[in-house]
Amino acid sequence: MDIGIDLGTASILVYVKDKGVVLKEPSVVAFDRDTNRIKAIGEEARLMLGRTPGNIVAVRPLRQGVISDYTVTEKMLKYFIQKAVGKQRFRKPLISICVPSGVTEVERKAVEDATFQAGARDVKIIEEPIAAAIGAGIDIARPCGNMIVDIGGGTSDIAVISLGGTVVSTSIKIAGDDFDDAIVRYMRKKHNLLIGERTAEDIKIRIGSAFPRPELEQVDVRGRNLVTGLPKTITVTSMETEEALRDTTVQIVEAVHSVLEKTPPELAADIADRGIVLTGGGSLLYGLEELIESKTGITTMTAEEPMTAVAIGTGKYVEFLSGATGEK
Secondary structure, three states: OEEEEEEOOOEEEEEEOOOEEEEEEEOOEEEEOOOOEEEEEOHHHHOOOOOOOOOEEEEOOEEOOEEOOHHHHHHHHHHHHHHHHOOOOOOOOEEEEEEOOOOOHHHHHHHHHHHHHOOOOEEEEEEHHHHHHHHOOOOOOOOOOEEEEEEOOOOEEEEEEEOOEEEEEEEEOOOHHHHHHHHHHHHHHHHOEEOOHHHHHHHHHHHOEOOOOOOOOEEEEEEEEOOOOOEEEEEEEHHHHHHHHHHHHHHHHHHHHHHHHHOOHHHHHHHHHHOEEEEOHHHHOEOHHHHHHHHHOOOEEEOOOOOOHHHHHHHHHHHHHHHHHOOO
């Protein structure tokens, strides 16, 4: 059985050949500090973020697309692989796993080792933009320039792909999590309100904007007033979220711009013709397409399934390889 894993900072997706994406869970692990035993993994652990007693800690073992806690990542991978394929298997799976395009050899090795330890027969490492392009339905084998902007939880990968490889790419450690942090900072500065990362994410999903909306949206936010120390509810508008997120979204646009500057002219002409494709959960932020389009003048669209594009691409990459080498 071949498996593709999108090892994301915010969530982990597992793709199984012929079945599609079979599992999508947050990459959060809750464990008991006293006994060092894991209490919960995935969605169950995510609900514990910011709500745990002293002895239980809910952590994200991946930070900015890189393993920050090796042992916890290994246990989490093992758990998700077993959950996805079941315990009834005779041979270990071949696993392809994706990493951000800017990772170092050491970080790549850590991902590979953790996957082997979690029970893989063989591990293929694939760069995120290539996986995203395959998952978005782009034929990457053709001699034609395609630009992918993959905005995940911890990193944004921007790449120009042609003939199955990356021509120019950059990976910046600014993505979905930074949108949440920006909202937390804004609420503290502007409204003296302290909110947690789950609340910030909720605001981002409901009314977060990178570009002015035609109609003003608003949402009630609950948090702790920093002056009185008591719980308080205030109303936040989409215009405020645009202001809160401006610095972060501008950095992503600048990274897109810098990749375009380094792109060979023939490929740049292809991109002007074909447009820029956005993938990853971060691309679901309202108005990102419009923002990139207004700053670059190039048509920008989001892939059909931005959340699962990388996982599907990672899984299909194995099929692409086994097809190329004639393996079964």
